[in-house]
Amino acid sequence: MEFKVLQKILAEEDNVAADIRRLLQKHHIAMVNLISSPGSGKTTLLEKTLPMLSKRYRLGVIEGDVETDRDAQRLRKCEVPMVLVNTHGACHLNSMTIFNALQELPLHDLDLVFIENIGNLVCPAEFDVGEAAKIAVLSTPEGDDKPLKYPFLFRESRLCLLNKIDLLESVDFNRKRFYGDLKAVNPLLPVIEISATKGEGLEQWVEWLEAVVQQSGFESKKR
Amino acid sequence: MHELTVIAHLVRSVEELSKEKKITRVHKLKLLVGELQALNGEALQLAFAAASKNTVAEEAVLEIERVAAQLSCEDCLQTSACVDEQLQCALCGGVRVRVTQGKELILESVEGEVL
Numbered sequence: 001m002e003f004k005v006l007q008k009i010l011a012e013e014d015n016v017a018a019d020i021r022r023l024l025q026k027h028h029i030a031m032v033n034l035i036s037s038p039g040s041g042k043t044t045l046l047e048k049t050l051p052m053l054s055k056r057y058r059l060g061v062i063e064g065d066v067e068t069d070r071d072a073q074r075l076r077k078c079e080v081p082m083v084l085v086n087t088h089g090a091c092h093l094n095s096m097t098i099f100n101a102l103q104e105l106p107l108h109d110l111d112l113v114f115i116e117n118i119g120n121l122v123c124p125a126e127f128d129v130g131e132a133a134k135i136a137v138l139s140t141p142e143g144d145d146k147p148l149k150y151p152f153l154f155r156e157s158r159l160c161l162l163n164k165i166d167l168l169e170s171v172d173f174n175r176k177r178f179y180g181d182l183k184a185v186n187p188l189l190p191v192i193e194i195s196a197t198k199g200e201g202l203e204q205w206v207e208w209l210e211a212v213v214q215q216s217g218f219e220s221k222k223r
Numbered sequence: 224m225h226e227l228t229v230i231a232h233l234v235r236s237v238e239e240l241s242k243e244k245k246i247t248r249v250h251k252l253k254l255l256v257g258e259l260q261a262l263n264g265e266a267l268q269l270a271f272a273a274a275s276k277n278t279v280a281e282e283a284v285l286e287i288e289r290v291a292a293q294l295s296c297e298d299c300l301q302t303s304a305c306v307d308e309q310l311q312c313a314l315c316g317g318v319r320v321r322v323t324q325g326k327e328l329i330l331e332s333v334e335g336e337v338l
Contacts, residue, residue: 002334003244009232009254009328092225122261123225151308152261184309187318 013127016095020130023102024113030216031113032209033129035153036137038119041163043071045137045196046114050078052206057111057213062101064093064118071116081105092123095130111221112213121146125153132212133158136189140164141171144178151185159190159208166195226262229328230270234278236330241279249283249335257327258292259308279335292325 008014024031034042050059061082063072072084083101085093093115105113115131117124125134136157138146141164147154154160160182168175182189192208194201237249256262264287271285292305298317305325306313312320 001246001337002332003240003246004332005236005240005330006332007236007330009229009236009330012232090228092228094228123228126225126261127228150261152259155259155308155310184307184311186310188310 010127013095016099017128017130020095020099020102023099023107024130024132024216027107027110028217028221029107029110029113030209030213030218031115031131032212033115033117033124033131033134034137035117035121035124035134035157036119036139037121037142040119040137040139040142041196042116042119042137043074045161045163045194046075046116047078048196048199048202049114049206049209050075050080052202053112053209054078054080056210057218058109060105060110060113062093062098062105062113062115064097064116066090066118081110087118090118091120092118092127093129094127098129111216111218112209121150121153125150125156132216136160138162140167140173143172144174144181147178147182147185154182154185154189157186157189159192161205162191162193163196165193165200166198226266227270227274229262230267230274233271233330234274234280237280237283237333238278240333241335245338246279246333246335247338249280249333251284251286251332251334252280253286253288253331253333255288255290255327255329255331257290257325259305259322259325260328262328283335288331290325290327293323294320295323296320 036042059080061075061080063082063084065071066087069084075082083104085097085101134157136153192201192204194205275281293302294305295302296312296317297319299315301314303313310320311318
C-alpha cells in the first residue's frame with residue numbers, strides 16, 4: 001500500500017528556526033552566522049570585530065567547535081557574553097542547539113549575536129538556524145575556486161568576506177577568476193576584502209554589521 | 224556528513240507515519256531532493272542504511288528523485304531553468320531572480336505492508 005506524504009523533512013529544524021526568529025525579533029536582536037573552512041580566520045576576525053562594536057552595541061557570541069574551548073578562550077578576553085557549544089563530531093550547528101544556546105545569553109541585554117559555526121563549507125550552509133544573515137568567510141590561501149566548488153554556501157550567504165587579503169601577493173589566488181566565478185554563482189553577493197590581522201577593510205565590515213543591527217529594530221529599543 | 228541529520232529526521236517521520244497508519248514493514252520511500260540542495264546521493268543511502276536499522280524501514284529501498292531547479296526572473300517576469308546552479312535568468316540574463324524550484328527536501332511517499 002502506498003501513502004502520499006509530501007512532508008518537508010527538515011520541518012522540525014525549520015520550525016525551531018522560526019521560533020528563534022520570533023525570539024530575536026521580540027528582543028530586537030540581530031544574529032549573524034559566520035561560516036568558513038577551518039583556519040580561514042573566523043576567531044581572529046571576531047577578536048578584532050568585538051572591540052570595535054562593543055562601545056555602541058551589546059554583543060554576544062555563540063562559539064561552535066567540534067572539540068575544545070581553544071577559540072572560546074581566545075574570545076574571553078573580549079569580555080562579551082559567550083556560549084561555547086562543542087558538537088563532538090557533528091559537522092554543523094543546528095537550530096535546536098542555537099535555540100538552547102540563546103537561552104544562556106542575556107537576551108534582554110543584547111543587540112547583536114555572532115555565531116561562529118563549525119569550520120566547514122558544506123554542512124553549516126544547509127541549515128537555517130534563524131539567523132538574519134549567513135556570512136561566508138573565505139581566505140585567500142584557500143584558493144579562488146571555492147565559489148564554484150561550494151556554490152551552496154555562496155548562494156545562501158548575504159555577504160562574503162575575503163580574508164587574508166594582505167597575503168594576496170604570496171598565495172595562488174586569482175582575484176579576477178574569484179570575482180568571475182562568484183558572479184556566476186550569486187551575482188548579487190557583496191564582497192568585502194579584509195585582513196583580520198592587519199585591520200584592512202574592517203571599518204567597512206563593521207558598517208555592514210551596523211546596518212544589520214539597525215534593521216533589527218535597534219532604534220526602537222528603550223535604553 | 225549532514226546527510227545523516229537529514230536521514231535521521233526522515234527515519235523519524237517514517238516511524239511516526241508507520242505508527243499512525245499501522246504499517247508493519249516499509250518497502251519503499253520516495254524522497255524528492257532539489258538540485259540546489261548540497262546533498263550527496265551516496266551519502267544519503269549510506270546514512271539511510273545505518274539509521275534505518277532496527278526500525279520499520281530497515282529493509283526499505285530509498286528512492287531519490289532529483290527536482291530540477293527553476294528561477295523566476297523579476298526583470299523579464301518569466302520562469303526559466305536554472306543552468307549550472309547559477310542564479311541568473313537563462314532568458315534575459317537578469318540577476319534579480321527567485322528560486323521557485325530546486326530546494327525541495329520532501330518525503331513524497333511511503334510504500335509498505337499494513338496490518
